[in-house]
Structure formats: C-alpha cells, structure tokens
Amino acid sequence: MAEAIRHDKTVRQLRLLSDALDSGRLGPVRRMVNTLSAAEIGNLLESLPPAKRSVVWGLVDPEDDGEVLVHVGDEVRESLIAEMDEDELVAAVEDLDIDDLADLVEDLPDAVIDEVLKSMDRENRERLEQVLSYDEDTAGRLMNPEVVTVRADTTVDVVLRYLRLRGELPDNTDHLYVVNKRHQLMGWVALQDLVTHESGTPVNQLIDDELESIHVEDSSEEVARRFSDNDWVSAPVVDDGNVLLGRITIDDVVDIIRDQAEHQALSAAGLDEDEDLFSPVSRAFRRRLVWLGVNLLTAFLAASVVDRFEASIEKLTALAVLMPIIAGMGGNAGTQVLTLMVRGIALGQIASSNVPTLVWKEVRVAVINGLILGVLLGLVVLIWFHNPGLAAVIAVALTANFTFAALGGVFVPVTLKRFGFDPALAGGVILTTITDTLGFLTFLGLATLILLR
C-alpha cells in the first residue's frame, strides 16, 4: 500500500500565507508568492477561499499571470480572469508559448483575443490559428509549432554554428528534427549526440533510425500513453503526409497523465477534474444535484423491490434490520471489481479476449468470500435472532449477491465502454442499482419462500 501522500511543504506555505493574509501584512505575502513557480502559485490559489484568492491574485507579479492561468483548473481560471481587465489580460497572455495560449483562448473574452492577435507577428498568428484548427484533446492542440530543424547532409560542426547563430532554443529541446525540402520528417538528432561527437561527424550518422512520431489527430490520451510508454521528453507531431507540424513536450503531458488518473476517482462521485474546491454554492449545488438526482431514481427502484415484501417484513422485522447489510456488502464487493476493471480499461488492458478469464476469476473470488462472510454473518444472525432458517437464508443471499456483484463489476464497465459511455462516470451508479435490487430481491425473496410460507 502506498503510504499516505505527504505535501508538508505545500501545506506549510499555505498556512504561513493564510496567517499573513489574516494579519493584513501584504508585503510578506507578496514576497512569499513571488518566490514560487507558476504551477505552485496556481496550486496555492486553488487552495484559497474566494476572498483570499482574490487578494493573492492581485499580488502575483504581472509577468507570471499568464503562466499561472495556464496552470489552474478551468473553474478557478474563470474566476481569476473575471477579476482582470482587458489590458491586464492582454499583457498577461501575449508572451505565452503558442500551445499555452491555445489552451487559454476559449476562456478569454473576444476583445482580448483580437488584441493579442493584433500584437503578434504574422508567423506566430498563423501558428496559433493552425493549432486552434485542431480539436480539443488532440495532439494538434497540445503541440508547439516552434521546432528546430536541420538537414541530414551536413555535419555536427555546421549544426553547432547554426545553433550559436540562432541563439536560445525552445524549452525542453532535447532533439533537433531532420527534415527534407518538403519539411517531411526524416528523423531526429539528440542534443546529447551532438555534444558527444566530433565536429566533423555527418549528421546522418547521428539520426535515430527508430523514429516514432505522433499524428496530429491522435487523442491526448494516446499522446500521454505513448510518452509514458516510451520515456519521451519531447516528440514530433506530423500530418498524414509526414510533414513536421510541431512538437509536444513532457511538461504538458504530465498534466494529462495526472488528469487521466484522477478521472476515475472523481467521476465515480459524479465530479469533474476541473471542479474548484471553493466553487460558488450556487454553482456547486446544481452540478451535484444532477448526480444525486440520478441516484435517487435508482434508490426508488430498490425501494420498490422492498415494497413487494411489506407483508414479509411485517411478519419478521429482522428482515428490515438485516436487508441493508446484504445490499451494502454487495455494493462493496462489486465496487472492488468495478474499480479494477475501470483502471484496466483506462490502461487499454481489457479486450473481449480476456473478459471470460476475468469473469471466471472474479466469480470464484466472490463465491469464496461470500461463503466465508456468509457463514460469519449467519452465525451472528443465529446468536442475535435465534432463527437458524434466517441464518441460512442470509448466508446464501450474501453469496448470491457477491456473485451478482462480480458479474456486474466486470460486465457493466465493459458494456458501457463498448457503447461509448464513460465507465468511470456511470459504472458505480448502475452497479449499485444491480446489487441493491438483486440483493433485496434475493434476501427477501428467499426468506419469504423458505421462512414465511
């Protein structure tokens, strides 16, 4: 088990800053904030309630404003942008990299976008328009069109001279791309190789022959998977004709990897990755209401099953005492299976070929645990209610509901996925509807048939 996650330094900063804010000493707050990186400032702003957030945002060095906006979730970003006037916004975003600017564009007022476009040179404006022409969540939207290219028919010496002339390289440049006259990608040369080879070495001797590239329409999840599978720091993006369009760097991919992994936990509770801890109540309640409303509907379904057995419950009230145990434990057992499956699907590990093996494994686990905990539960019921028949019924019902839970835990997410729904979002609601209704039905049904006829 991974140990509890510790971020003592971040929490300490938050406490210090909060104390300083409470005491009204804004000087120390400003100094503290401006020693942090943009991502750290973003994290800090996300952890502050609206009033304090607003004060601290006013103290951030205007030079960092753009980078901070890039590093916060959509909801917090909106609240920060709402506090800036047009001039401030233009100043904040006009010096951002193209990929970061593209990421922000849809949250900016139109007037600001116009202003920023006007301030750009033609080359950058065209680059931005190109990036924006691709769908969100694709490689095209993530890429930075600024790339350093070289020709194959030259030497290390010539390349180094070119780089010295060119000056500063884009962030995280670890490779130079080798292109032909039509700007098609022929390969790449690592900076590492450039500095470890004699100046006369021909570039084409240094070209990596296992070239892989990302297609501009690949999904951002595919991009994240390939970066983490190949340990890339950056990767070239090409179109259908293998023309080099830009490059994606690991710093942007790390955020996708984190969002992707967080998605499972948040979706299971009907939440969004971009949810602000301090969302305005008027907004938070509405979003939660939808998910709770769906759950209420499914709860009615389960209640209507119980309603069928009113007469049985009146005769034997122990049924009412025990029935939540059967339903709840089924839900717990099913959630374990579902959670494993949803992760497996996210990692691309589930295909129709391995589903039968998974079902068979999970059903066996369910039956074994159902029998063990069923006998235990039966013994407790025997001591509690002195009713051997009831003890036997509850043991069987628990085992049966664990089995339904295992089947549901495997088939619900697989089916959702097959029909294009998100198993992380809808899986839990459907699964607990199954374990609740079948759990009540089995337990109350068996009890009625065996004990009350």
Added chain:
Amino acid sequence: MAEAIRHDKTVRQLRLLSDALDSGRLGPVRRMVNTLSAAEIGNLLESLPPAKRSVVWGLVDPEDDGEVLVHVGDEVRESLIAEMDEDELVAAVEDLDIDDLADLVEDLPDAVIDEVLKSMDRENRERLEQVLSYDEDTAGRLMNPEVVTVRADTTVDVVLRYLRLRGELPDNTDHLYVVNKRHQLMGWVALQDLVTHESGTPVNQLIDDELESIHVEDSSEEVARRFSDNDWVSAPVVDDGNVLLGRITIDDVVDIIRDQAEHQALSAAGLDEDEDLFSPVSRAFRRRLVWLGVNLLTAFLAASVVDRFEASIEKLTALAVLMPIIAGMGGNAGTQVLTLMVRGIALGQIASSNVPTLVWKEVRVAVINGLILGVLLGLVVLIWFHNPGLAAVIAVALTANFTFAALGGVFVPVTLKRFGFDPALAGGVILTTITDTLGFLTFLGLATLILLR
C-alpha cells in the same frame, strides 16, 4: 467532463496478439511483441491471463527482459520472475541502470543478487549499495548516481571536448552539473545553452542561478510534486552538505505521478496500485476479504440502529421500504465531498486555515440539495403511501443526513490525515458508517417520535 479514455491501439494489439496465441502461431506473436517498447510489453503482459502471459513472456527478447520487469506492477513482476531461472535473471538485470536495478532488488532471489553484484565493477557496486541504503519511496532510492559534472572555471569549448572524449551520456541528460572540489553542487548548465553559445564562453556565465535541488531523503511524492510544479526533465539530488549524489529523471517520476493519482480510486475500494488483474484466486480473495470484513463490521453497527426501531417498523412497514433511500443518498452526497477533500489533501491544498470555509460551503450545498431532493422525495412518498406525516419526516431526514454527510465528508479525511492515516483508504468506510447510522437514526427516530407516539 473529460471524454472517455481511449486506448484503441493498445486494445487492438491485445486482440491481435490474443488471436495469434489462440491459433498457436507463435512466430507472429514473437515479431509483434518485439516491436514494442519495454513499457508496452509490460502493459501487454499485465493484460494477459496467466497461461498466455507465460507463453508471451517466453517470447520476449531476453535483452528486453530486465526493462520489462522494471515496467510492471509488483504482483505481475513476481509472477514473471518465478518463471525465470537464475542465469536468465542475472543476464536480464545485470545491464540495467543503477536506479532500475535498485527498484528490482527486493524481488530478486539472493543468489541472483550475489551473482549480479559479483559481475559489477567496484564503482557500480558501491553506487548500488549507496542507493539501497536509502528508504524506499525516497529520492535516494529513485536517483541514478551516474551524473556528468563539470567545473565552473572552464569554457564551452573545453566542456565539449570533454564530452566528446567521454562519449555517450546517461539517458535524458539535459543538464551538466557544476561542482566544486568537494563535489558540492554549485549550479547546472543546460545542454541547450552549451550548444547555443560561442566556444569561448566561460561556463560560469551559463550557470543557472535559480538552482534548485532535491534532498536525498525527500519523499517520492515530494519529488513528483516538484517535478510537475517546475516542469523539470531531470533534477540533482544532494545530501545535507549539498554534496551531489545523483540525479532523478522525469521518466521515473511519471510513474509516481500516475500511481499517486490512481491511489485515490483504488484505495477507496480497498485495493492496491500493484494489484494484478489476474491475481491467483487464492491471493485475491484473501486481500479483498480484509476490506469486506471491515465493511461487514460497520454494517452490523448500522443494523443495530435499525434493530432499536423494530417495533416502529412492525407498525409502519413503509419505514423499511424507505430507510435504505435515506442512508444511501447520504452516502452518495458524502462521497462527493470526501472525494474532493481527498484530492485536495493529496495536492496539499487543505490546511486548517481553509477548513472552516469549506465546511460552510459544503453545508450550504448540502442543505440546498437536501431541501430540493427532500421535497421531491416527500412528494413521491405522499403519492405512494398517502401519509403526509411520513412525507414530511423523510424530507427532513434527507436534509439532515445530507448535512451530516457534508460535515463527515470534510472532517473525516482531515482528521484521518492529522493522525497519520491515509484518508483515501479509510475515509469511505468511516463516512458511510456515519451516514448509514445517523441516516437510520434520524429517519426512524423522527418517524417514531412524530408518527407513532
């Protein structure tokens, strides 16, 4: 909402491979497998049932065996190692980087470790021993002691000559470290700067003055946070005396970031990040049993509350029909709050200074949703059971339980964290115990007081 996660390519590979395996044509399988990266092979092995996994493992190019072992979860790794004999294992791991080898060591048989140590030169053996001397989940264990260092009192030209003489650099080398005679870290020079500056430029003009480093005893979570906050590709690791001990690279950190983010979803179901989809049943059932057993205990607690109201249920069986709705909806509402809080804690966004604001926000959201859904639920109950008193009681009970859920959703994880427990693991069980028991108590208690006296 993030769109459904797509890994079509991976799933397609899995299907092709599975078909080829079924048909017994191992040639195509071998070719297919050996075009993949080690991480991709690892992912593939994790998605295969034991029998097929074993066949495919036998087809992996022995040269890749070591890297594949590094890229799979602990449980799958054990199963793969169990199938190799000593010689194969020694051959697989002896050429690994020190940090990867350190990661594997505890899963290897002693005889293999001895053999590997014998095959190493003294320098590498000492480096490995040094890495192993640090606790698991610390920077010391993640670092690779192989670093390239330069002196400040030299020029670009001299450094390039040194690098050419030295030859190949360690993977993902983006900086050279500047150290003094006592090997203390004085700064770093980016390869990017080295190739863009004239050969006569003194190195000390290129040294980054905003040097940050990682302390060898920092936790791996802290390392992950700093990499993602600072967009690092690699970072130097130092001891108390600022002596340079090694470096950590982003490829190893990406795995931690993913594990960390997955931790929340898996722990909430009592699962481990290293759980194998195809764990042997004998192993899987035992691990799940513990968590289900804990849940059974808490279910008894809730049942004992219901037991107190047997007489009321006998008089008004509608109570039995409706009570699971109150408990279940409370659990759902609480889980939403808990999930947000657990993520906030993991990101270091929760401190005592912002808890009051969070509680106040969540309680308001809970009361609003409780009233809306409570009135709705009351109307349904009125139509269903023709009992206005019961309708009023259930509306009040739902609102009350949503409020308990909000309070529990904030205070349970904060309290667990304060006492050093993992809120992701224990939070859900405790929270639903609260919403079950208080939900039953409020609903059945109010009904008894108001309707049945």
